Amino acid sequence: MTNATGPTRIQRRNTSLILEAALEVFSSQGFGGATLDQIARHAGLSKPNLLYYFASKEAIHAALLDGLLETWLDPLRALDPAGEPVDEIVAYVLRKLEMSREFPRESRLFANEILQxxxxxxxMITGELKRLVDEKAALIASWQAAGRVAQLDPHHLIFSIWATTQHYADFDVQVRGILDPAGDAHFARAAVFLEQLFRGALMPREDFVKIHAS
Structure with a gap:
């Protein structure tokens, strides 16, 4: 598949075509419903040509997940211990929402894998992901101990952020069916709502009382 100098331009192009086609098929059909024939058809390649690049459906799926997981973890990694706690967490919420807008198929691919x-x-979930979530939960707990964030269970706070943001990708048909938005206009409204929701929940009680008493 490669030569001494690495993949050729055509090999890179065909690999990209296969992964793009597979993302479309896996995100809509799930792993069990997807077939190599469907992926080859979407890629505009013959099945034998596809098998030159990937030995199996499993190999294609693994390549997609490997690339996706790095992208998926980056926003949580960006939570900065030196930042203002509420601002940092809200920024994470908004980054996750933006990912649902930019990468809805990737989100559904991940959701399908979890559902199976x-x-x-x-x-990876019990290893790298758990270590990262535990690390950031400990950071949030340290902010809480310093009185800078409301006392909310850090792990369940992170789960809630995932639920409220990834909903817009995983349940896109339902959201659009109810709101009937023009394009992606509903994401701007969702961002305003989620920022209000999480800022209100995260603000330390004494700060909340001061603001609403003034």
Missing amino acids: GAPRIGG
């Missing part, structure tokens, strides 16, 4: 019991990424 995470057979291909279970080790």
